[in-house]
Amino acid sequence: MAKSDPVPYWDILIHDALVFDGSGETPQQLDVAIKGSEIAAIGENLKSGGAKQLIDGSDKWLMPGLLDIHSHFDLEVEVAPELPEAVRHGTTTVINSNCSLGIAFGKQTNHDRPEENPILDCFARVENIPKSVLSKCIDTAVTWDNTGDYIKHFDHINLGPNVAVMVPHTMLRIEVMGLEDSISRDPTDDEIEKMCQLTQIAFDQGFVGFSSDGLPLHYLANDPHRNEKIPAQHATVKEIRALGEVTRKNERMWQCTPDPDNMLRTAVMFFMTSGRLFKKTLKMTATAAMDLNTNKRAADGLLRFSKLLNSNLLKGNFTFQALSCPFRVYADGVTTPLLEEKPAFRELNAIEIEDVESRRKLLHDPAFIERFRQDWMMGKQGFNLARLQRLLSIEPTTFSRNLSDIEIVSCPNEIWDGQNAGEVYQRLLNYQATNGSRGALSEQEAQEFAKFPNPIQDDADFILHLLREFDRQFRWYTITANTRPEVLKKLLFHEQTLPGFNDSGAHLTNMAYYDGNLLTLKMAAEDSIGLVSQAVKRLTRDPAELFNIDVGSIAIGAQAD
Template sequence: MTSGVDHKHEGGGDVYDVVVRGGLWFDGTGSPGTVRNLGIRDGVVATATTDELPVGPGTDVIDAHGKWVMPGFVDTHTHYDAEVLVGPGLPESVRHGVTTVLMGNCSLSTVYVNALDGADLFSRVEALPRDHVLRALESTKTWTSPREYVEALDRMPLGPNVTAFIGHSDVRASVMGLGRSTEAAGRPTRSELTAIDDKVNEALDAGFLGVSTMTNPWDKMDGDRYRSRTLPSTHASWSEFRRLHRILRRRGRVLQAVPNLNTKYDVAFFALASTGLGRRPMKASVLAAADTKAERWVNRIFGPIAYVANRLGKGIFRWQHLPTTFEVHSDGIDLVVFEEFGSGRAALHLKEELGRNDLLKDEAYRRWFRQDFEKKFSPRVWHRDFDDTRITECPDESLVGCSIGDVARSRKLHPVDTFLDLVVEHGRKFRWHTVIANDREKVANRLIRTPGVTVGFSDAGAHLRNMAFYNFGICLLRRIHDNEKRGTPVMPLGEVVHKLTGELGDFYGIDAGHLRVGDRADFVVIDPNGLNGDVDAYHEATMAEFGGLSRMVNRNDAAVSATAVAGKVVFREGNFVPGYGTSVGTGRFLRAGVEERSPAPARATPVAHPS
């Protein structure tokens, strides 16, 4: 495939579409970095050399002296399934060096279900505005099969490369109907089980990565028809899950699983399912290796479970780990952690603020909430400590900067009553912050080195008002770099790059995560001088695709000098190329098990980057 560019300059030698000069180059294999000049032609790395490379008048030259050049990051856990349909550039990921995103996680995809069912499946679980999700699906959904879905995405001006799991809830609802698939007593018939198998195989034939499933009871349906029922996948029996595992094992594809985050017992089921004693092992990627404040002992189990599954059981089991502090914001009570307990679920069941406020003022409800909140030995992810909070926005400005516990003491009230009073008084204008997990650097450094722990769980594209981890790769590089400067190295930089890139591409079986000669030129240029406090700063930006919603984002443009997809520099020094995500598309759908090193078919020709 050629780009139509004349690769001869006046002196007669070969020239390149892009030349990256003098950077410390990492190829994604885990090897140490070496200073090289990269020449990129027709979307592929043509050479990596210490020699000067010829350039022509059309060559895009990147001065990378003193910077790191590495494969673009692979984001393995996103919920971009709705956003990609109306904003295919996915700029919040690309501006942070991500060049490949995996969708269809947590049993949720938009392949088989209709638009209404898709909106009800996604919106409450992923804290997305339901009206906008429904509108996105209604205005774009022309596909009825996985193959048509892939073709539809490839026709869009994708920014990064995308790939996907087929969601078990999507398949189950399309076969059984959304109502029956979410009934506690609902069980698929023999013919329906066969139909589920057939649809899964159809998706794998189209190049999907595997199947995503869900057993966590927090995740609830939106809409009016089946509101507050748990997702279809949570109603499946273990025998139904085992049918899926047999398909994945036979075809060498991946299971993405979310265990019950309250009981955690079914982690053993997924670890056992991955093992290969007397059979072919199955790849399993499971949430989530985290150092939670609520249960400080939990971080110790991830290594041993992976060891037993992989070393003793000859399996291919991986944990997903967010390599930065897991901090969240909430507008009032609109936060998924309240789904952990019954009284919280009852409040979130009510969509209208007035009806919700009547409930929150009721004394019997408050007693229930206090009882749930104060249970000492109930399994939990959230620490439920109102002293470990900070009010960031409130119409009563005197409260900003205080913890909810501080306000409770000043009012001489129970912290739960104080919290519920603040929600009733100020609604969603009462905004507060807390840290859920990964707040101890020493533990985080141990987890990132633990065999069987991989980088993931950014949740990009979801929980738009609650959290923003689009820059997870930058966060990890900053922590590793800071430790190196302090003389307390965590792991070699080449291995860190491998964990963000090649390790993930190889595990999921996609052509991503490497930047060797002959590879597709998806890369990011990092300026280590930009790995500073800006990485952690709070920012918001409006989202035109979802009605001007102000969502949490990250902004560390000093760290990311440039991002390129398929050999085209699309983001540089804080700016995207004109037409990015509308008339300019560089990404493609990456099919599992298929080597696609050539760039995507041209849908538009990128123009020169802004000066």
């Protein structure tokens, strides 16, 4: 393939690798030559004499760099632009500003309201990033105040991977309406028009899509708005449709999250993908296709709905993002996104991380204890709709609240490190029923059991005691989804999904799926080389084409990443 140049001059020649080119076709044993930043030649037995560097690819796979389509590196890339955790896991392109959050409009502070800090207010609680860390990043790294300067600044930092960004709906609303108004009233027609104009400008500058949000776990972090959802969730249908039309016209991607508390609104948004209804298809991707422990039917329902949207009837282009592994979520006491699902849990999460005293005061308040118990025990007792949904495994929630699903990682009482909370609870019940003669595994455990309310009322009492005693030193995790391997594999390779709900860069103390793409490849490798080829395509060329990014292929002239 390089016959016109008898002495080729290449920077790198990778010799005799098994090449997966991103097409999904059967891989071939080939040589690949690179000059500058592009692939210069592909073939068998390419001449190595003119290459500056020769890499032996025998017994190795060569594939395009992987895309992480759901990341939150917006601030991290400003302080660590090499993004080593992403790159070392094979990711060479990240897509930022998911879930309506980003920093494209700069700090967005307001001289008339100095107490407001929109980036901190939006990121701290949604992404579980400490305010002290966020403040340092904002103060030192964010120097622009518009989307154009934001895009340009990437030319002046030493990026590890390629970085693509979307227009973040929450920050767009703040830019046009101000933080206070963006959560307290509907936008005017002029404000909707201004949002559309700014979105069009951003698309012209190279933004690859638009991100919205509906997940009912996303709350602001500062007073007086701690009980308010982030601005994107206050958007009107008229506003969403207007912004959707700008995105459709520019053939960009619309990223969204469903609102399980308002499925009608969610369905209206999802139907925007329809080319039949709106004359032109809108590309859409949504989180997330997961096999929930609390709702075993949810994933199948999502896939059927996606199939309907993509049918000839509606002519959509809709894809659910899938997570490539069990959905393990860690918590430090109450600090976890899972405890944003219920009102009483949110009361605890709204308190500043460092404010131990206020949490303990609330945890000793009889009225709060009753609210907490009501939320914790919902569906576990009585005869009601919540109980029926729980029995049928169709609960509209993610966190099961079963002690048997909680694994203790560490706590000041180290004898419980690595133990299952449900087993500890059963030993406590035995200890109390026998007046301390049985149940405890050791004298140390008996001393801990003696501190619990006696008799303990229920498992809500048990978890309340642990939170009062240990606060954030009680570190635990639970696996809420993707525990059935055969269902997980189906979701990852289903025609209605793409792997990639990695959430990289977010929830750093709660979950980190930087290796999500590699886990997809591992699962495929355990099956067949043909499935590996399909996995590579789903992690490279498919998302690159969806987001219209010039990466994801091994071909002459393609970017060599």
